[in-house]
Amino acid sequence: MGMQKKDVDVVVIGSGPNGLAAAIRLQQQGLSVLIIEGKKTIGGGLRSAELTLPGFTHDICSAIHPMAAASPFFNTLPLHQYGLEFIRPTIAAAHPFDGGKAAVLTSSIKEAASLLGDDEKAYLKLVEPIVKDWPLLVNELLAPLHFPNHPLAMMAFGLKALPSALHLSKKFVTKEARGLWAGMAAHSIQPLSNLATSAIALVLMAAGHTAGWPVPKGGSQQVANSLAAYFISIGGNIETDFYVTSLADIPSSNAVLFDITPRQLLQIAGHRFSSLYKWQLERYRYGMGVFKIDFALDGPIPFIAKECNKAGTIHLGNTLEEIAHTEQETADGRHPENPFVLLAQPSVFDASRAPEGKHTAWAYSHVPNGSTEDRTSAIEKQIERFAPGFRERILAKHTMNTTQLEAYNPNYIGGDINGGIIDIGQLFTRPALRYSPYRTSTRGLYICSSSTPPGGGVHGMCGYHAAQRVLKDIFPKHLNLKPVNNT
Numbered sequence: 001m002g003m004q005k006k007d008v009d010v011v012v013i014g015s016g017p018n019g020l021a022a023a024i025r026l027q028q029q030g031l032s033v034l035i036i037e038g039k040k041t042i043g044g045g046l047r048s049a050e051l052t053l054p055g056f057t058h059d060i061c062s063a064i065h066p067m068a069a070a071s072p073f074f075n076t077l078p079l080h081q082y083g084l085e086f087i088r089p090t091i092a093a094a095h096p097f098d099g100g101k102a103a104v105l106t107s108s109i110k111e112a113a114s115l116l117g118d119d120e121k122a123y124l125k126l127v128e129p130i131v132k133d134w135p136l137l138v139n140e141l142l143a144p145l146h147f148p149n150h151p152l153a154m155m156a157f158g159l160k161a162l163p164s165a166l167h168l169s170k171k172f173v174t175k176e177a178r179g180l181w182a183g184m185a186a187h188s189i190q191p192l193s194n195l196a197t198s199a200i201a202l203v204l205m206a207a208g209h210t211a212g213w214p215v216p217k218g219g220s221q222q223v224a225n226s227l228a229a230y231f232i233s234i235g236g237n238i239e240t241d242f243y244v245t246s247l248a249d250i251p252s253s254n255a256v257l258f259d260i261t262p263r264q265l266l267q268i269a270g271h272r273f274s275s276l277y278k279w280q281l282e283r284y285r286y287g288m289g290v291f292k293i294d295f296a297l298d299g300p301i302p303f304i305a306k307e308c309n310k311a312g313t314i315h316l317g318n319t320l321e322e323i324a325h326t327e328q329e330t331a332d333g334r335h336p337e338n339p340f341v342l343l344a345q346p347s348v349f350d351a352s353r354a355p356e357g358k359h360t361a362w363a364y365s366h367v368p369n370g371s372t373e374d375r376t377s378a379i380e381k382q383i384e385r386f387a388p389g390f391r392e393r394i395l396a397k398h399t400m401n402t403t404q405l406e407a408y409n410p411n412y413i414g415g416d417i418n419g420g421i422i423d424i425g426q427l428f429t430r431p432a433l434r435y436s437p438y439r440t441s442t443r444g445l446y447i448c449s450s451s452t453p454p455g456g457g458v459h460g461m462c463g464y465h466a467a468q469r470v471l472k473d474i475f476p477k478h479l480n481l482k483p484v485n486n487t
């Protein structure tokens with residue numbers, strides 16, 4: 001059956017990193033692609049804005065970009081020519097403890113290991129093989145479930161990644177190594193006793209020792225702007241300020257890709273799906289939310305541990321035991337007094353973010369899904385614990401609870417920033433157990449958001465792999481064309 005003439009070949013709904021990546025991949029293969037974005041500006045989790053005071057640029061959602069820097073697809077694109085410049089902080093991440101010491105993730109694995117004293121060998125044994133295999137692993141890991149091209153490297157990784165972070169922490173004896181490990185694993189937004197919470201810690205550490213944990217010059221918006229500028233340069237079209245509520249609203253096309261989560265997909269297209277697929281999407285699970293604060297500061301954060309002044313990201317939670325306890329409490333629906341806080345200080349490395357001498361800070365802690373509790377004072381107290389005098393430097397702040405986050409971006413259901421929990425049950429089978437996770441039960445309708453593999457974070461690989469599926473299913477003649485303008 002030949003294809004009918006449509007307004008465009010493909011419509012992508014949503015301009016987050018995955019929507020942009022999918023659209024670029026399809027446009028590169030000679031198709032006509034239209035992105036429709038509900039908000040006035042593009043970018044989804046990549047927007048930056050003057051949230052507090054004039055001259056202070058804050059990253060509303062993502063700030064630190066280990067996954068974008070590691071992304072096999074983004075790395076094929078000439079984004080630098082379209083304004084993207086990554087700045088790599090001297091230290092990727094620092095983890096201060098009570099008493100003034102800090103553990104650090106430096107770019108050199110040898111240096112990071114040597115700073116861990118009695119855990120030097122254990123750290124090298126755990127992380128070094130992954131760093132060595134990283135060029136092979138990154139393509140395997142940032143992909144849907146498949147038979148690996150490098151089975152040995154994947155098996156070695158899997159044996160370390162599958163256990164819980166608490167289990168694997170037994171490899172370390174020092175407070176420093178255990179704390180650093182827990183801070184990395186807490187990025188999984190799950191109790192550290194959950195299976196596979198080691199995976200995210202290992203990936204973030206390997207990323208730190210390879211492409212780094214950079215900040216984009218000018219703010220995360222620059223990642224979206226450079227992707228969009230490249231997309232437009234190869235003939236793509238973007239329409240903003242058009243929130244899609246029904247398939248009847250959009251131009252006709254041979255394929256529609258949704259950069260949204262299952263709950264919204266059900267609302268927009270549920271009537272088109274099989275009852276089995278609908279049943280699967282209805283059972284899709286969302287995880288903990290976040291409470292986010294952006295600060296405008298009168299000066300740098302006065303950390304006691306000097307390493308923190310050179311770090312782009314700081315994990316504030318003290319010991320592994322404390323972090324494991326507070327993350328468990330949060331998962332159980334409570335608001336711990338001393339939450340684990342993820343903090344970034346982009347202006348220390350990028351002077352364009354704040355007026356001269358002034359600074360920005362970005363911080364969040366996990367909260368129960370749907371929480372509306374104001375966590376400002378708990379988060380500030382945790383920063384103050386490792387940086388006494390912090391509060392006196394605050395010029396202005398802007399906060400978002402989970403309801404406000406979801407109002408800002410409907411993909412953050414109950415404040416879940418990963419488009420659904422990434423636990424062992426939803427790691428590869430997100431959003432549903434199917435031959436291809438990107439296909440819905442209706443031909444021509446696809447999902448490409450972080451609710452598909454490989455999940456949350458700014459890497460665009462959900463979008464890339466969804467686009468590959470669309471090419472194979474709907475436009476096979478375009479699959480192996482030489483991509484346009486791909487320098």
Ligand SMILES: Cc1cc2nc3c(=O)[nH]c(=O)nc-3n(C[C@H](O)[C@H](O)[C@H](O)COP(=O)(O)OP(=O)(O)OC[C@H]3O[C@@H](n4cnc5c(N)ncnc54)[C@H](O)[C@@H]3O)c2cc1C
Binds near residue numbers: 015417
């Ligand atoms: C506070 C916070 C901190 C984070 N920190 C980091 C970090 O430091 N590093 C990192 O890598 N990741 C981070 N993330 C996660 C990251 O932002 C997301 O994983 C990523 O943006 C997901 O990309 P996406 O393309 O799947 O969806 P999104 O970025 O959510 O984009 C979806 C887009 O679709 C649009 N949309 C939704 N529904 C409709 C509709 N019906 N019609 C039209 N448009 C619609 C939305 O407006 C949005 O623009 C953070 C997220 C948050 C909230």
